[in-house]
Structures are given as structure tokens and as C-alpha cells.
Amino acid sequence: METETGVSPDSCIWVVNVADGSLRQLTRRSDTPNQGIFGHTSPQWTPEDRRVLFVGSWVLWTVAADGTDLEPVAPGVFGYDPVLSPDGQKISFIGGSAAEFGIWELPVDARVKANGTPRLLHNVPPGTGHHLAASGKRLAFAQMTTRDNLYSIAMAKNAGQSSSPIPITRDTRLRKTNPGISPNGRLVCFGVAQIGQPNQIWIADMEGKTAQQVPVGRAAGNPTWLSDKELSYWTPGRDSAQLWKWNIAEGRATLMLDSGQAVLPFVRSSPDGHTAAFQRAHHGAMNVWSFSTDDKTVRQLTFSQSPVGWPAWSRNGKMLGLEVKTGADTNIGVMRASGGPISMVTHDSGQNWPYSWSPDDAQIAFAALRDGKWNVFSVSVKTGAETQLTNYVAVNTFVRYPEWSPIGDRIVYEYGETTGNVWMLESR
Numbered sequence: 461m462e463t464e465t466g467v468s469p470d471s472c473i474w475v476v477n478v479a480d481g482s483l484r485q486l487t488r489r490s491d492t493p494n495q496g497i498f499g500h501t502s503p504q505w506t507p508e509d510r511r512v513l514f515v516g517s518w519v520l521w522t523v524a525a526d527g528t529d530l531e532p533v534a535p536g537v538f539g540y541d542p543v544l545s546p547d548g549q550k551i552s553f554i555g556g557s558a559a560e561f562g563i564w565e566l567p568v569d570a571r572v573k574a575n576g577t578p579r580l581l582h583n584v585p586p587g588t589g590h591h592l593a594a595s596g597k598r599l600a601f602a603q604m605t606t607r608d609n610l611y612s613i614a615m616a617k618n619a620g621q622s623s624s625p626i627p628i629t630r631d632t633r634l635r636k637t638n639p640g641i642s643p644n645g646r647l648v649c650f651g652v653a654q655i656g657q658p659n660q661i662w663i664a665d666m667e668g669k670t671a672q673q674v675p676v677g678r679a680a681g682n683p684t685w686l687s688d689k690e691l692s693y694w695t696p697g698r699d700s701a702q703l704w705k706w707n708i709a710e711g712r713a714t715l716m717l718d719s720g721q722a723v724l725p726f727v728r729s730s731p732d733g734h735t736a737a738f739q740r741a742h743h744g745a746m747n748v749w750s751f752s753t754d755d756k757t758v759r760q761l762t763f764s765q766s767p768v769g770w771p772a773w774s775r776n777g778k779m780l781g782l783e784v785k786t787g788a789d790t791n792i793g794v795m796r797a798s799g800g801p802i803s804m805v806t807h808d809s810g811q812n813w814p815y816s817w818s819p820d821d822a823q824i825a826f827a828a829l830r831d832g833k834w835n836v837f838s839v840s841v842k843t844g845a846e847t848q849l850t851n852y853v854a855v856n857t858f859v860r861y862p863e864w865s866p867i868g869d870r871i872v873y874e875y876g877e878t879t880g881n882v883w884m885l886e887s888r
Contacts (some may be wrong), residue, residue, distance in 0.1 A: 471499030492516035507548035533573035541592040561586040604880035628668040645867040671714040739769035781814040825862035834858040
């Protein structure tokens with residue numbers, strides 16, 4: 461999809477010997493600070509093969525061919541998909557700021573350190589430019605567009621049966637994510653990502669006839685229903701993430717908590733509101749942590765060397781569903797919300813991304829990539845038996861965040877279709 465500008469958090473740079481196939485690791489995730497949800501990517505040799513240029517969490521880096529002497533190319537400059545000119549005297553990349561996002565050119569010295577200021581070559585909307593390539597003074601890139609909305613499928617009482625998808629939203633805003641269904645099953649809250657605007661919270665009825673933005677006045681995300689009349693959401697701050705409560709009838713926001721934590725990535729509140737689960741990259745590996753909304757205690761719950769994240773609370777608040785990455789595959793594990801060993805539920809090749817539990821906590825709804833196609837599935841926590849609930853066949857579509865209604869009658873999920881074209885830019 462157009463907004464995906466990186467690779468999995470555990471991705472590192474390696475060198476392969478083409479003569480014998482032997483491998484040598486060049487970077488490790490702990491090498492670069494500010495570890496986010498993206499790892500190291502886009503490697504390429506500099507002239508004379510002395511250094512390697514790559515990207516780590518939207519920052520351009522170079523490292524010597526033996527894995528030493530790691531350096532940022534230009535501190536404070538953010539981008540992805542960099543390419544070096546044939547003479548090694550400049551780098552072109554996609555990035556910039558929200559105010560000026562596009563394709564940039566940056567002069568560099570023999571060590572591939574910036575020796576000038578970036579120059580904007582061409583504006584593209586944030587996240588829509590990808591796969592930059594260079595040939596002489598010409599640059600080619602893909603400009604991508606995603607049409608994305610929330611859909612609903614009705615769940616029959618007979619296990620394994622679902623209806624045809626029905627749209628809940630019908631607009632061209634970039635993303636509608638992280639849906640939550642009210643306890644009575646009538647309303648859906650969700651996050652909206654829109655180019656040039658802070659992230660928003662919206663509420664729609666289940667039939668998609670009405671929708672309204674929650675006027676919180678700041679960037680917000682990760683909404684959760686507290687009751688049929690109230691929901692909570694998180695707002696990022698410069699020094700602390702905050703938890704707020706929104707009263708629908710009164711149209712009023714109330715601050716519930718100032719966390720004291722600068723970042724709580726993919727934070728999800730527990731059903732009783734006393735705990736939040738989130739993911740954090742610490743010493744090179746992403747793991748799941750908990751945050752007490754009562755006393756602000758932060759505690760690490762998983763201790764894996766491979767990425768574990770994207771926690772999903774069970775309805776009774778006693779368990780967490782988790783994404784567990786092994787090699788190129790991601791599968792679903794479950795653990796007690798207080799911590800302990802992870803029990804694997806799926807063992808498939810591909811991607812299996814959990815988001816919600818059935819009302820009786822017997823199943824987990826998840827998005828799965830199988831044979832190049834994304835669909836919504838459910839899996840029995842006890843037996844591991846899986847059921848495919850949607851039947852999308854196009855390779856340029858995706859599904860995310862399937863939310864099981866608390867009354868069990870339907871699942872709401874994000875569905876997107878990405879298209880693109882290749883463009884050429886003449887650099888002067």
C-alpha cells in the first residue's frame with residue numbers, strides 16, 4: 461500500500477558472496493537509534509564498494525564494507541528509497557517534511573556525508589512516491605494511490621459462514637483504521653489518516669448512513685469504547701501520550717491520563733480501562749509492554765529476540781493475542797495479560813495479523829496473506845482450526861484490523877485497493 465515505506469523491525473543489512481553463497485551480517489537493529497516499526501532497508505554500494513548506503517527508520521546511513529564506522533548521512537534529514545548518482549556526488553531520495561514532501565537531491569562527499577543542503581526536485585504527496593531509481597540525470601519512481609474504506613460482513617450462527625462485504629464508509633480519504641464496535645453493536649469508531657491533516661477519530665453507524673468526526677482538536681488514534689455513550693482515545697504529545705474520554709451526548713472531551721511516556725506505539729486499552737498494552741523496540745528487538753493507567757507502572761511482558769507486537773485484548777481482559785515473527789513469517793500467539801509464555805495458535809507460511817477476539821474469547825479474527833492475497837480469517841484459540849471469512853483474489857488489495865462485534869453478529873475491517881503509475885523526472 462502507498463503508506464508503507466519500510467520493512468519489518470528486525471530487518472538488517474547483509475552481504476552475500478556471489479561465488480559461494482556465504483552470508484555476512486553488516487548491520488544490527490541496535491546499531492541505529494530511534495528504532496521504530498521499520499528496520500534497515502534499501503542497501504546499495506557506494507563507488508569503489510567501500511561503503512554501503514541504507515535507510516533505518518527514515519534516516520539515511522552509511523556503513524563501511526566491514527560493518528564498522530556507521531554514520532548518518534545528514535542528521536535531521538528524513539527519507540526513504542535513496543539512490544546514489546553514478547559519480548557518487550549526490551543522493552536522491554523521497555522524503556522531507558509534511559510541508560515539503562517529495563523527491564530531493566542532496567550533495568555528498570567521498571564518504572557519503574552531506575556537504576550541502578537538500579534541494580527539492582519534485583513534490584509528491586506524503587507516502588505516495590515509491591521505488592526511486594536513477595539513470596544518469598533521469599529519475600524514475602512509482603506514484604501510488606490507495607482507495608480505502610471500512611467494510612462489514614455478517615456472521616451466521618453456523619460457524620464458518622459470513623455474508624458478502626457491505627461498505628460502512630465510502631470516501632477517498634487515505635486510511636480508515638483500528639475500528640471498534642460499541643457494546644450494543646450499533647456504532648463503529650475508527651481512526652482516519654488523511655494527507656495534510658492530523659490523524660482523526662470518527663464515528664459511523666453500522667449501516668454506513670451517517671458518519672461524524674469527533675472534534676478533539678488534535679491528532680488522535682487508537683479509539684476504544686468505554687460504553688455505548690463514551691469512548692477513549694490516545695493523543696501523542698511532545699513529551700507524553702495522553703488518554704482522553706469523549707462523551708457522545710455531551711460532545712465533551714475529558715483528560716483521563718497523562719502517561720509520562722513520550723511514545724506508546726500501537727497502544728490499546730484493556731476492556732476494564734486499567735491497563736494498556738503497547739509495543740516497543742528495546743535493545744534491538746520489538747516486544748510487548750504494559751502500562752498501568754492507575755499508577756503509570758511500565759512493565760515488559762515479552763522478551764523475544766524476534767519481533768513480537770500488535771497486542772489484542774481478549775474480551776475478559778485476561779489474555780493478549782500477539783503477532784510473533786519468525787523469519788519471513790508472522791503467526792499468532794496468545795499469552796496471559798500479566799505475562800508468561802506465548803502459546804502459538806497458527807503455524808502458517810505468510811502473514812497472520814490478529815486484531816480482535818470473538819465475544820466468547822474462543823476465536824481470534826485476523827488478517828492473513830496467503831498465496832499473495834489478503835483476506836479476513838478466524839482461528840480457534842483452542843484447536844487452531846481456521847476459517848476464511850472473505851474471498852478477495854486481487855493481489856493489489858489488502859485487509860487490516862478485523863473487529864468482531866461484542867454481540868457476535870458481524871466483523872468490521874479495513875479494505876484497501878492500491879494502484880499506481882511509473883513517472884520519469886529529469887534532474888537538472
